Amino acid sequence: MAGSGLFDWRGSWTLSLLLAYLCYLLLGAAIFQLLEKQAEAQSRNQFQMEKLRFLENYTCLDQYALERFVQVIMEAWEKGVNPTGNSTNPSNWDFSNSFFFAGMVVTTIGYGNLSPSTEAGQIFCIFYALFGIPLNVVFLNHLGTGLRSHLATMDTWGHQPRHNQVVQTLGLALFLTVGTFLLLILPPMVFSHVEGWSYGEGFYFAFITLSTIGFGDYVVGTDPDKHYISVYRSLAAVWIILGLAWLALVLPLGPMILHQLMYLWPLNKDPNHRPSPHSTPTKSTIATPSPDKP
Template sequence: MDGKKLFLLIILLVIYLSLGSVMFRMLEGSAETDRQHSLDAYLIRFLANHSCVTVDELQRLLTKATEDSVLVHFALQNETRVDRWDFSGAFAFAVSVVTTIGYGNMAPYTLSGKAATVGYALIGIPITLILLNALGEKLAAVFAKINKLKLCSKSRPSINKSINMLLIVLFGVMLMFVAPGFIFTIVEEWNFLETLYFCFITLSTIGFGDYIIGKNQCCPEKDVYTILAYVWILFGLAYLALVIKYITDVLLKKASKVVNQRHFKRMEVSLILT
């Protein structure tokens, strides 16, 4: 990529990020302000009704509760503590490390755990990337065969390719988003829009951590469910990477076409002037 294209790409990304910041500020800014006012009012009422509690004591309690928010839930409800580091929980953490999703709901607490995570990631991430690349090649080969099909024999090749591409996208969306979405609505008790949001945020490795697999502790065969869910993630990562690569290639071709057209126009102008 030459300097001009790189510069245009940087400008485009800065503009896109700026538009994103404006959009998310409009969508989320006022909601967070409302939540802050609601929390402030609640804390004022709490301190007024519990005069024996000082502001410093409440602040220390809230800080501790924030650090161990999941454990606080079980302590307050007087429930049996669920071991987050059982096999399925530890497996989920390992997958989030090697896939770089990093939900943020679980993190090592001990120094030895933190050191082990770094070493584990240094080995696991390259292995995962190799696996995802291999899965991507297999999926690309399947999609290439589908793309060669002549479902509308009388149509032009361009129309056939468009139809085939639409089938590929629909098949991928059904397999990687819709089908898992129905399962998550049942097991995790999310609505369908939440499941689609979770699927995309996970498979794009954004991983906000607001929705996590396995939070419903009543799930039967929790270990099997968690493992199968993360196998889906591996295939989903490969599929979405292919889709993003296709979109990237289309954008690069269009950008290159625009730059080349401008270059030719400048050449024509210079030839006319000479």
Template sequence: MMSRHALFFLLLLLFYVFYLIFGAFVFSALEQPYEDHLRWKVESMWSKFLSDHPCMSEEMLQDFLRKALLVKSFGVSAMRNISGYEIKWDFVSSLFFAGTTLTTIGYGHPFPISVGGKVFCLLYSIIGIPLTLSVLSITARNMLILLRDKPIHSFQLHLSVSKKKLEWLHASVLIVIISFLFFFIPAIVFDAIEGNWGYLDALYFCFISLTTVGLGDYVPGEQSGQKMPALYKLLVTCYLILGLVAVLLVVEMLKSLLNCNHFFGLFVLGCDEMRRDEEADHFLSNDLDGSFVQKHDETTRRRVPHSLSPSAEKNYGSINTSLT
């Protein structure tokens, strides 16, 4: 007979598979017509170029484009504009790559080309990714104490409102502030700096980056001719790290408000047995503490001097009364 947790776990897996299929269907329906349109435009450009340049064969053009696109995938532009050449692996660009790699954003542009770079990236990430996620998580928990627990405790002392309502109100206000500080306002900045981005593109970049998806279709600081590109990439790296802390802060708040631990316990096999064991241990510990306190009180009571006991005071009082 299947247990309740096993049934819930199976339903969860089926729901996730359905969610993947649903997403694939929607993406295919939205993107495939646009892909077909772009392919038709490329074929038209290809045919027009060959007709305008009859001295070039189709094989030569195809070989040239293949090599140019391969170099472009390595982060090196194939354009002959010398002023547009930029070093992709200077210190700041390498710092940007290290930050996006360790935070698992991973735009994929640029990426290590040399064998030594690939080996070092592997070893560097094995240690760096768990370290980065731990640092971000600990920082988010400390920020949760400073920005949620302490203000709510202060509000409780001055307002006659339940703690649960204060938590929901405080979380709503904080989520709105974080949304403006790390999504809507930065999108305005990226829209102004990145010439070929619209506001929706910039907002899309902020969301994809701070959720660590990092598709790589929008990468900041890759346009030629940008002013102070090193400072710009350094500021973007700081923004991504701070934004990830803010996102983890929101996740921790929602987990606390929605009691996700109890909810996820429905899908964990053997969770009831673990909970009963914890309750039994808690009951036994309280029982032992209570018996210890009771024995301690009895021992203390036996050690009280006779002259300090209530009965002694009563007896002394009666003796004094009789003497008078």
């Protein structure tokens, strides 16, 4: 019967988690609809007005010709060709950009603004991802495991001398501070300066990228009016890999920090919660002689 009770408990917990998950999705959908639907309608109306104005100014074109031209532009954009500028724009498939694309494949970010268009490239991308994604996962998990073994002494933090506690706490704080600055605070500044974005847009790009969401609305090194250094996107790919590795190192710290907070929780003051080895045994723990023995 104990197993049945355990099954019922797990089933109720799974159902509760499922309901919470669905409610979270529904809440997000409602908020996104509230925030974005009106702006989308305004953009659509503005685009239609611009098309009508264009046809009025250029009477030699008809509606069909304009629609066909818009379709060509959209197809070019889907293949990674920026329709602005001219044909002298840098190639999307030079080595630096190809290295950036390879990083986006194995990290499963996939911005969606660039993809292989040849059949051979698509087939190679499938096999490259089949082997590259597990390799990336193993690499990041290995780094996380290394940190957990390095910080294994955190489990006995409460039983260590005061000096060791202070040193470990300062080291952990320094690690989190430096990593946050180098991988989350400084890169948006660089991207904002190079790309002409606001800092908020740069931070948004950094978060969406390192969380592997990768909408593709902001991508570095794609403005045809800017002259980037040849290794700019390669450096961005290195930053992404280092950022994901840092996150793999940081995420295991969550349970450790929660454990320390629980240890320091003010309500945890029950003297029987952590019995001292020199404490006097309670009445229930004192052995009493058996009545049938002398």
